[in-house]
Amino acid sequence: LLNKVKKQIYxxxxxxxxxxxxxxxxxxxxxKQAASPGAYDDxxxxxxxxxxxxxxxxxxxxxxxxxxxxSGTGDDTLADYPADTDLQRNWHSTEAFIRECAADVVIxxxxxxxxxxxxxxxxxxxxxxxxxxxxxxxxxxxxxxxQALQALAxxxxxxxRYEATVLAGTPAIATVTELLDDANVRAxxxxxxxxxxxxLSEMENGLSYEGALAKAQELGYAESDPSADVEGWDAxxxxxxxxxxxxxxxxxxxxxxxxGITGITAQDITDAQQADxxxxxxxxxxxxxxxxxxxxxxxxxxxxxxxxxTNAIVFQTDLLGDVTLTxxxxxxxxxxxxxxxxxxxxxxxxxx
Amino acid sequence: LLNKVKKQIYxxxxxxxxxxxxxxxxxxxxxKQAASPGAYDDxxxxxxxxxxxxxxxxxxxxxxxxxxxxSGTGDDTLADYPADTDLQRNWHSTEAFIRECAADVVIxxxxxxxxxxxxxxxxxxxxxxxxxxxxxxxxxxxxxxxQALQALAxxxxxxxRYEATVLAGTPAIATVTELLDDANVRAxxxxxxxxxxxxLSEMENGLSYEGALAKAQELGYAESDPSADVEGWDAxxxxxxxxxxxxxxxxxxxxxxxxGITGITAQDITDAQQADxxxxxxxxxxxxxxxxxxxxxxxxxxxxxxxxxTNAIVFQTDLLGDVTLTxxxxxxxxxxxxxxxxxxxxxxxxxx
Numbered sequence: 001l002l003n004k005v006k007k008q009i010y011x012x013x014x015x016x017x018x019x020x021x022x023x024x025x026x027x028x029x030x031x032k033q034a035a036s037p038g039a040y041d042d043x044x045x046x047x048x049x050x051x052x053x054x055x056x057x058x059x060x061x062x063x064x065x066x067x068x069x070x071s072g073t074g075d076d077t078l079a080d081y082p083a084d085t086d087l088q089r090n091w092h093s094t095e096a097f098i099r100e101c102a103a104d105v106v107i108x109x110x111x112x113x114x115x116x117x118x119x120x121x122x123x124x125x126x127x128x129x130x131x132x133x134x135x136x137x138x139x140x141x142x143x144x145x146x147q148a149l150q151a152l153a154x155x156x157x158x159x160x161r162y163e164a165t166v167l168a169g170t171p172a173i174a175t176v177t178e179l180l181d182d183a184n185v186r187a188x189x190x191x192x193x194x195x196x197x198x199x200l201s202e203m204e205n206g207l208s209y210e211g212a213l214a215k216a217q218e219l220g221y222a223e224s225d226p227s228a229d230v231e232g233w234d235a236x237x238x239x240x241x242x243x244x245x246x247x248x249x250x251x252x253x254x255x256x257x258x259x260g261i262t263g264i265t266a267q268d269i270t271d272a273q274q275a276d277x278x279x280x281x282x283x284x285x286x287x288x289x290x291x292x293x294x295x296x297x298x299x300x301x302x303x304x305x306x307x308x309x310t311n312a313i314v315f316q317t318d319l320l321g322d323v324t325l326t327x328x329x330x331x332x333x334x335x336x337x338x339x340x341x342x343x344x345x346x347x348x349x350x351x352x
Numbered sequence: 353l354l355n356k357v358k359k360q361i362y363x364x365x366x367x368x369x370x371x372x373x374x375x376x377x378x379x380x381x382x383x384k385q386a387a388s389p390g391a392y393d394d395x396x397x398x399x400x401x402x403x404x405x406x407x408x409x410x411x412x413x414x415x416x417x418x419x420x421x422x423s424g425t426g427d428d429t430l431a432d433y434p435a436d437t438d439l440q441r442n443w444h445s446t447e448a449f450i451r452e453c454a455a456d457v458v459i460x461x462x463x464x465x466x467x468x469x470x471x472x473x474x475x476x477x478x479x480x481x482x483x484x485x486x487x488x489x490x491x492x493x494x495x496x497x498x499q500a501l502q503a504l505a506x507x508x509x510x511x512x513r514y515e516a517t518v519l520a521g522t523p524a525i526a527t528v529t530e531l532l533d534d535a536n537v538r539a540x541x542x543x544x545x546x547x548x549x550x551x552l553s554e555m556e557n558g559l560s561y562e563g564a565l566a567k568a569q570e571l572g573y574a575e576s577d578p579s580a581d582v583e584g585w586d587a588x589x590x591x592x593x594x595x596x597x598x599x600x601x602x603x604x605x606x607x608x609x610x611x612g613i614t615g616i617t618a619q620d621i622t623d624a625q626q627a628d629x630x631x632x633x634x635x636x637x638x639x640x641x642x643x644x645x646x647x648x649x650x651x652x653x654x655x656x657x658x659x660x661x662t663n664a665i666v667f668q669t670d671l672l673g674d675v676t677l678t679x680x681x682x683x684x685x686x687x688x689x690x691x692x693x694x695x696x697x698x699x700x701x702x703x704x
Binding site: 028032168169170171174175179180182183299300302304305307319320321322323324325326327328333334337340341344 | 380384520521522523526527531532534535651652654656657659671672673674675676677678679680685686689692693696
């Protein structure tokens, strides 16, 4: 019986952040529970904490349909979640919420801050210090505090996982750390930012830089302040994450040689096309360092044919040669699936 | 102490077949043991069995350098392995060898026979019936006896793994069964045969069909009898394996609608090139069935840019959109790495 109880309560999740990615994850969980009755009942959303829309905790797990319903429009808040005697709402901060709520896993999905990493780093420390596994979609803590968080997790035999931070749910991290880790990955290069790749593709179709940016913003690929994308910092953040996870190298964002696409002109694009070449914002790294460079690629380059918002990662290995993984690098459900992969890993490890 | 002993002897491997793939695997094991002293000592090659070059078993494990040395040239045989009082050489068949030798895992790497699957199916049954995990590089048993072998393995909680049979060590099977299994893989398409893709690429560079075939044979990509490749049966075998492993559908090779490249002419290739298109031998499958078709692909097809002997597999998923994995589909070390991935899986499962 004890085993059964333990198994049933193993995967009580606290969601820190309930934007599109957190909502995508909850939607996947709801759909999986509906499609396979019983198979995922041990995974529960015990609590949700946002910065400005409130915090909720229910010891028996929150109702996912109710959660998704109140997240439907920007005007709703968590205050609209149905009342219940066991429901708790009062915490003065998400950090306190994480420390005080009984749970097994914290998912950090608040907005990324690549300068201070806060308040997400405090959320992560709170999770690990109170014995909770840590899964992130937020790049900030992984970029700025990898070694400290990994050490904290290792000390207590807790998981520290971040599949969703690189290529969303396209399983780049699992592929390199679990499937290619024995193939001697000498170097990695890829297209890690969908917004800029979309813009370069649109410029090849005749748009100006400004026109391509406007279209990316219209489609929700680019933020109203697009600097993290177009100046290369989003791709650089993924370089830092891969440097740490693949090569155990602790580097700062400022150690990455970063170029963006802001200087490119329609004429550059045309010149490249006339030579059967294409510009791509290429991220590169090996054990010695990393960079993000606007490169003119020839037609036989594995990244030449990566179009639109698609991402790709080429693992240059000794034993297998080049292995390339191509897929989505962003999106509500796509990124939610990255979180789902990490949660599944914890579930499977528990089951073995 | 008992735990320690159990762990040390857990991975005694019998190699059925010691051609290029078996040798590639042994080379990887030797190099891993040398590079990480102690980390892989629990993995031992206890025995090697060939059809015509003899059989060897040593209860303490064979010496890998000796094994690789005597496999160096075609004229040497296993008879040249250094004598030792504990070394045993006398079995009348590989099947008897597998049944009678104490071991934990059997690797089936004898040549594939896609018509009868024998003697490999008998080897596989012998392994599972005597309580040994089964890992294959040989497609025959996976194509012809999947359900029976899976059932036999499940009955005794033994592993039945075959990563190396599809795209060699490029981890297509692990990706779809372990990383994308929750993403709803609606359909799969890909380039599963490197020989024909190499030939089509060479024809695009100006060679005739006969010239491209001769070059493929010269480079060791194609057999002297190239029919399994050029008539599409090798690709079809992989379709059957994926139908079974991804969709649980038991289909025969004869159920796959198979086309080869034997009918293609230099003129066809030129016509396609003039329309900015390319011919590729495309394998396709979903839960309803599979086929191997010579297709003219447009430039935006994810398979358009797959050149030379490279393979690729596109997983068309509901949750992630298209995820494409590109890499080697053959080769001594590349295929050996596929076996290595399955052995590592067993080692990690044991460690958890």
